[in-house]
Amino acid sequence: MKIAVCVKEIYNLEQVKIVRETREPILDVPKKLDDLSRNALEEAIKIREKLGGEIVAISAGSPELRKTIKEALAMGADRAAIVTDFTESSPESAALVLSRILEKDSYDLILLGDASSDDYSGQMASRVAETLNLPQITFVSEIREVSDGKITCVRDMDDYIEVVESDLPCVVSVTNEINEPRIPALKDILKASKKPVENFSLQDLGIEISRSYEIVENLAPAVDRKQEVIEGEAAEVAGKIAEIIGREV
């Protein structure tokens, strides 16, 4: 089984701070591998443990990706194919780049997260599948069965749970709940540096990125709460809360 996992680097959101006066985010923080990418990679590793085969981590990002991709290699990808001069991150351009890398090889299964935890846009599986003319199974909360030619998955949709099957090759996006991704140990990290990484430029792939939209502003929502702290004995505090409730309702 040859599996491609599309992984994404995102800002370490925990470290993103907001300038209080202007409400602007400070993006001078390190990047990391997105949580949902790790869910997808974890699924791939589980499949490889059962069926054997190869896992290729595929990603488009900034020059920092050369480092971030090691997280994927340490977790268990066998090798990586990446583009590191991709800074315009619209879903359509990302899908284009990923598809071009994917076309360079043939895969039985392409796995991704159902969204990334920064943008939560959720378009990549559909767009990659459409570009490569493949079937897609999105929002997968369980992979029931994979064999040489077929995959069966449980999809967790808004109002229904669905069991679907598809012939391979196929694009599958997984939810955050599907598994708990492993944390690489030191031995895995030391091995990761020796795994091959193919690094393409946009030019190698013959891609020119054009901007299709404009960011007008990007600010933290204004929260203007009173933030009055109340401490004390439970009975006394409860009295105060009851009083506030009385006032508000």
Add this chain to the structure above:
Amino acid sequence: MSVIDFPKNTVLTFSEEEELFRESVREFCQRHIAPNWVEVDKRSEQNPMDIPVDIIKKMADQGLFCIPCSEEYGGQGGSYTMATIAMEEIAYADPSVALAVYALLNTGWPFALELFGTEEACQEIIPEVAAGRAFFGIASTEPQGGSDVAGLKTRAEKKGDVYILNGEKTFISGVGEVQKLEWGGGWFTLARTGGEGHKGLSAFALLARKNGELSDGWDPTIYEDIGRHGLTTGGFRLTDFEVDSKYLIGEENKGFYHVMEGFNLARIVVAAATIGASRWLLEQAVEWFRTRKLFGRNISSFQGVSFKFADMYARWEASRYFVYRASRLADKIYIEKDPSYKPLDLNVPVALAKNYGPETCVDLAEEVMKWYGAYAYTKEAPIFRAWLGPFSYVIGAEGAQNIMRLIIARDIIGRDYLK
């Protein structure tokens, strides 16, 4: 949320692998240690033998023990700096430092065993320690005083293929763990095989329990400590305790030198644990400053508070330099085996780190408790746990603070001028 991030730095730099490793340890700790450390400390305070075996097992599965030991012994094949990074992060997640001390003892001392011990002993012990099934620490302190290692009294008589040990060890970490873990374990220990003074001492791997079987002649007791409860401290009496000669570490009567190299290694990771706990304390302070208001202003707007904080922050950063300088040097000597560096080169760098890191941590904890006020004096606030735990390292575990000063003064001023 991390409140204190590491400053951008061109002197104290880490490789990509090291940074990745730090992230992985941090993530592991956020998942399995940070949410539980207070509970562990409380539970073991009630009952020291309530040892967090489940967490120890998880740490082993994550590869957090025997970090610099070679893979053929089940170690992680990492550098000493990797070990240092791990201990800093574990203590950041558990600032009582119990779990960090568990991990650092089971990193520094198995590594010392690998440096000087027999192939057989390494094959037998290190894999069990790495798997979290056995504890392996240091037992040198005796009732008559820990600082005077050269004066220790436990005797080892050679009888054929075995040594017969008689004596008593006190304030030894892990006395509970060796009884409770699946396989057992023991210590890098010292006993007198020759005459008076440091030249009469030999080092042994003393296994109080192995394969789940207690050894004869080992009579333990557990102490009630004031802090760092997640790891037991106790003592034991040795009565005609037999140690096979395969457990002799290094050469007979050279034990003092071997244990001193072991102490140097262990002290680096000890200091690392205290800078991790310090980072937790600094964060507690900053979060408090940002919320606590008095006289209509944030308390950090009083320079009496913010200047003190600045001083403590400076000491924390300085401690980190000391710690990683020492770990890089240890890598040169013991991992890269670069002949231009000698074991003795570590003495002062290590003493600086071990002198400064623990003291900074304890002083900082005291300040943070003062900034928090009365709340910090209740057991509900966890800060005192980050004070009493690291305090063990000012008192003496792995060498008293004055002994660190002694080493620095002796090497810088000259041995002859201190007499």
Add this chain to the structure above:
Amino acid sequence: MKALVFAEKADHLNRISSKLKELGFEVHALSFAEVNADFLYLAGPKYDYASITAAIDMLSNEIRPDLVVFSSTKLGKEVSSRFAQRKNMTCITECLDLQLGDSSITVSRYSLGGKTVTKIRTHLPAVVALVADAIESKEQSFQMNVREFQIPDSPQIRTVSREEKRREAVGLKEADVIVVVGRGLRKEEDLKLVKELAKKLNAEIGCTRPLSHDYRWLPEERMIGLSGEKVSPKLLISIGVSGQIQHAVGIMNSKTVIAINTDENAPMKEHSDYFIVGDLYEILPELIKNL
């Protein structure tokens, strides 16, 4: 200006149609039920992305819309992006509002995991997926030309089974008072306490993600936040909730927020008008007595 809309849920479609009408669009809707539209293409229900994408593609070739709009449900996101890729178009999902400009639209959506709201402008034609519950609109009148429409049956994957999730009717959106409970609650049985409080206040119960998705103590539709409901009650009482941004974005439109948390430094404080430092297990029984 024409808009083509699809949503699998009638109420979503009605909201979105009204919004589009208000902006001056002629509204063409593909729907499984009778909904408001100028031109309604009424079809039998289908839930596979390939058939729906093909149907939208057919309709858009016929109608030539300036804007193609979906509801930002999972199905809506999946279809909108597949369709947009087929047409080589921009698609913006999870939009919280929609403004019309000069041959362009501007939408807002969360980014950086909810830390910021990004305003994005893109030229028409475009594809967007709107969070129906976040869209405010007034009632509009429509032409109501209805036409039967056959969605071509062209699935690419096989459905083995489909099971509706059992849904409680949850009135979080309309509630005046909401009690939100988080992982500060130690065990499922303790929900009793929260339910009792909610009953006294005639409140709906909401929760954080761990309670609905990890522990499954409460149904998913009670989860509030980035990937759940966004609520706007007069009063919201948040109990044992740390206030991570992904949750907090769901409560931002509440008028007054009271929070109870043992951790005085919990991020929830920033999102509270009254932040009570204390143990829910001590305070709730007292509070229930007091009401």
